Amino acid sequence: MALRPEVGTQPQFRKRKPPATYRYDSSLSPSLEWDGKNSVRELGEWLLVCIEDAAKLPPPHEFAEPSVFRDEAGHRVAECRGLRDAVDQLKRLGRPFLNWAGKAERLSFEVPTLPLFVHERLSTMAIVETLKAHTKQARDAQLGMFELFGDPQRPITDQVLKAYEYRDEWVNRMILGDSLVVMNSLLHYEGLGGQVQMIYIDPPYGVKFGVNFQPLVRKRDVAHNDDADMTREPEMVKAYRDTWELGLHSYLTYLRDRLLLARDLLHQSGSIFVQISDDNVHTVRDLLDEVFGPENFCQIISFRKTGGQSSSLLASISDYLLMYARDKDHLKYRQLFLEKVPGQEGATNYTWIEEQNGNRRALTAEEKRHWAIPASSKIFQAYPLFSEGKSPTDAPFVWNGGTYEPAGNNHWKTTAQGLARLTALDRLIAQGETLRFINYLSDYPVTPLTNNWSDTQISGYGDKKPYVVWTLPKVIVRCVLMTTDPGDLVLDPTCGSGTTAYVAEQWGRRWITIDTSRVPLALARQRILTATFPYYALKDETRGPSSGFLYLRKQNRKGEEVGGIVPHITLGSLAHDEPAEQEVLVDRPEVTEGITRVAGPFCVEATIPTPVDWDGEGGSEHDDGADDYGSYLDRMLDVLRRAPVLQLGGGNTVTLKNIRPPAKSLELSAEAMVENGSEHPVAVVFGPENGAVSERSVYEAGREAYAKSYVHLYVIGFAIQPNARRLIEECESAVGIPATWVAATPDLMMGDLLKTMRSSQIFSVCGLPDIRFKKLPQAAGDPVQYEVTMRGLDVFDPITMTPSHIRGDDVPAWLLDTDYNGLVFHGSQVFFPRTGAWDNLKKALKATHDESVWEHLAGTVSAPFEGGLHGQIAVKVIDDRGNELIVVKSLAEAE
Numbered sequence: 001m002a003l004r005p006e007v008g009t010q011p012q013f014r015k016r017k018p019p020a021t022y023r024y025d026s027s028l029s030p031s032l033e034w035d036g037k038n039s040v041r042e043l044g045e046w047l048l049v050c051i052e053d054a055a056k057l058p059p060p061h062e063f064a065e066p067s068v069f070r071d072e073a074g075h076r077v078a079e080c081r082g083l084r085d086a087v088d089q090l091k092r093l094g095r096p097f098l099n100w101a102g103k104a105e106r107l108s109f110e111v112p113t114l115p116l117f118v119h120e121r122l123s124t125m126a127i128v129e130t131l132k133a134h135t136k137q138a139r140d141a142q143l144g145m146f147e148l149f150g151d152p153q154r155p156i157t158d159q160v161l162k163a164y165e166y167r168d169e170w171v172n173r174m175i176l177g178d179s180l181v182v183m184n185s186l187l188h189y190e191g192l193g194g195q196v197q198m199i200y201i202d203p204p205y206g207v208k209f210g211v212n213f214q215p216l217v218r219k220r221d222v223a224h225n226d227d228a229d230m231t232r233e234p235e236m237v238k239a240y241r242d243t244w245e246l247g248l249h250s251y252l253t254y255l256r257d258r259l260l261l262a263r264d265l266l267h268q269s270g271s272i273f274v275q276i277s278d279d280n281v282h283t284v285r286d287l288l289d290e291v292f293g294p295e296n297f298c299q300i301i302s303f304r305k306t307g308g309q310s311s312s313l314l315a316s317i318s319d320y321l322l323m324y325a326r327d328k329d330h331l332k333y334r335q336l337f338l339e340k341v342p343g344q345e346g347a348t349n350y351t352w353i354e355e356q357n358g359n360r361r362a363l364t365a366e367e368k369r370h371w372a373i374p375a376s377s378k379i380f381q382a383y384p385l386f387s388e389g390k391s392p393t394d395a396p397f398v399w400n401g402g403t404y405e406p407a408g409n410n411h412w413k414t415t416a417q418g419l420a421r422l423t424a425l426d427r428l429i430a431q432g433e434t435l436r437f438i439n440y441l442s443d444y445p446v447t448p449l450t451n452n453w454s455d456t457q458i459s460g461y462g463d464k465k466p467y468v469v470w471t472l473p474k475v476i477v478r479c480v481l482m483t484t485d486p487g488d489l490v491l492d493p494t495c496g497s498g499t500t501a502y503v504a505e506q507w508g509r510r511w512i513t514i515d516t517s518r519v520p521l522a523l524a525r526q527r528i529l530t531a532t533f534p535y536y537a538l539k540d541e542t543r544g545p546s547s548g549f550l551y552l553r554k555q556n557r558k559g560e561e562v563g564g565i566v567p568h569i570t571l572g573s574l575a576h577d578e579p580a581e582q583e584v585l586v587d588r589p590e591v592t593e594g595i596t597r598v599a600g601p602f603c604v605e606a607t608i609p610t611p612v613d614w615d616g617e618g619g620s621e622h623d624d625g626a627d628d629y630g631s632y633l634d635r636m637l638d639v640l641r642r643a644p645v646l647q648l649g650g651g652n653t654v655t656l657k658n659i660r661p662p663a664k665s666l667e668l669s670a671e672a673m674v675e676n677g678s679e680h681p682v683a684v685v686f687g688p689e690n691g692a693v694s695e696r697s698v699y700e701a702g703r704e705a706y707a708k709s710y711v712h713l714y715v716i717g718f719a720i721q722p723n724a725r726r727l728i729e730e731c732e733s734a735v736g737i738p739a740t741w742v743a744a745t746p747d748l749m750m751g752d753l754l755k756t757m758r759s760s761q762i763f764s765v766c767g768l769p770d771i772r773f774k775k776l777p778q779a780a781g782d783p784v785q786y787e788v789t790m791r792g793l794d795v796f797d798p799i800t801m802t803p804s805h806i807r808g809d810d811v812p813a814w815l816l817d818t819d820y821n822g823l824v825f826h827g828s829q830v831f832f833p834r835t836g837a838w839d840n841l842k843k844a845l846k847a848t849h850d851e852s853v854w855e856h857l858a859g860t861v862s863a864p865f866e867g868g869l870h871g872q873i874a875v876k877v878i879d880d881r882g883n884e885l886i887v888v889k890s891l892a893e894a895e
């Protein structure tokens, strides 16, 4: 496994890896014109030369070395192995294909290859463990009641609370960043190519460009606003967005690039599911054909979504999953089954009944209407005993006084001996002239799942739905169970509220999930952290989930199959006296009662790493792309000109005007005037494209701005290191000029594809967590204990320098690291004020944990804690827009 650095260890990563270049097969390029401006004509002519050359060779007409075709820039466009290959490629040039604006110009694209940095480590087990001082056991221990609880050395939580552990200490991963960049990092920084078993991708559906996102962590009622609505709500940050410059054309480019990288990540036996609506199912299937090859198409699944869209035509009630294999010949596939329910899919032929007294008869029309069948009777189907085609050896069969033979052009399904055995087993029934086999529903109580999922409607959503564009877990559960085994790796590059991660966690699969937006990641983090699951027994506890789950055959008192293994008794197995086959129901593993399982540890990562000191001596990072960096600065400047309104929270804004690059600047990116502000210009500095703003960058920029008599410094970036953040707050006293941190939405990094966003939503200023950090009164001899109170969030107005305030119990989440190492944030206590987020766990641990534990975790005061080795704590607040704000305090600062 490649190095995954902790954030803060950036200096080692100053030399970036070169960007990776991905190429498309030019024979699929969109123009069929042989004199077009792309290279199709030359390619065709080159293939003809290949054919001539190869034809001169002896069979099989193959070249010793593949012949290579390059474009004018020297890029490798195609290669040819010999005659057959050349003919195939030539034929492909004439095939119909999906074309869109920009496709022809995009025969290759580059993606920066960046390391992923671990920013935060979280573990539900660790959080509960931290609070063990509040367990009933601990309290009883204080009262001297130890013995009651067995081994006092062992925390009681161990006995009831578990998480799956993976070998090699694998930790699941939630990654902030653009899926293209992150997948490229997984491929080329970490060498994860070929290691992912299944990819679930639920991209924006590519409809209503410019709408449809969830702006705030706790606001779920935004569905399909239009742009006009958004201007009236300038506070919204676009956490979910379908805004694309060329509409569907941009969308197709966006999706194809991502599918290409997804394919490289998949194991040879792996598969991908793409969730899409009927608007674009056809174009996306074309894309998948192009990237995966039509031969690897597996299935299109229609699944029922919420209700019906009102329509003057047929109501639309389904969304679709397009399933492709990396290589269909090697696909890992586990058949799923549904329980047979008389009268429903897979069980419509069970129209006979065997009553308790042995009497057999057809169900009455009334019985079939409601499928009300007496409990003590058995349902069966009268199954044909012959198949098509005459057999010369067939003989009439005498049964129960009558003589039967296959009618017309048919033959017996089994031998005379087999028929005799079925007679002995009392498995035959006459229906008029025809003899039939009695096939009880219980012989095979399940039916294979088909590609029509009508049982996936989201009912009673609203409060239960964690995210506007949430996928019903059942849908993803099926995809996971069909294509992976416990311990396999599942990837979702469109995390949203983390349904795939949640489902993977539940089913003991390892997971990686990616999202560009912080709001969904904040929701996903809370969802995973506070989830509880059944404990599925493992075949081998020491080997973890990859040893597989345990499945048993079990029947309830009524004789119904309720275990994970069910019989599959067939006419053949009975007639030939062979042991019946069995089916494993992978969704019904054995559950160990009495254990609450929580999510295993996971980390939050980002591509945001290297605090680049732009220009100046640290410029070596740009060796590989100085031009790119220039264009990045130009782009940011352009964005700032078009979107000069900086959102400061609390409805406050600052509008910049006359924005221009400063003359002869070392560190600064722009200067501007503030509308209705001072008569003197302010300075602006942009943070790096793929990095966090460093303390040194702020310092240098601050010094230059001060020296040049600017009145204020705005530091605009995608991420910032805690120390740099602190310096900004103290900039006036430390450097002599006040400074303000302005967080730019990561969507800006998506480059040209995205339409310019509504200007007011591009930059927003974040504040600092306002905490109280105090020492608790200490009894002689006891260790010092501390407590943190979350008082709220201060958002600064940099013009007036007045803060506005969000109350502590009004932040969606806050986290405490009681021993912050300056690099990675370890969430030792995690709070979701005024919510029932921890309720599941609270219920599960009712017997062992005091109520007060959960009061802490739903409030604004931490549980008491001891200081750690690093002598400092960190408090992180997640604001309503998913922004993360960190404050660091040394133990010495405690009141």
Ligand SMILES: C[S@@+](CC[C@H](N)C(=O)[O-])C[C@H]1O[C@@H](n2cnc3c(N)ncnc32)[C@H](O)[C@@H]1O
Pocket: 177, 178, 179, 180, 202, 203, 204, 239, 240, 241, 467, 469, 470, 471, 472, 493, 494, 495, 496, 497, 498, 499, 500, 514, 515, 516, 517, 520
């Ligand atoms: C339709 S939602 C997924 C919802 C998810 N299935 C669930 O159950 O919550 C799509 C998500 O993809 C994210 N997204 C869109 N473009 C992205 C990109 N280029 N990279 C990473 N995430 C992206 C959006 O922020 C959004 O959260």
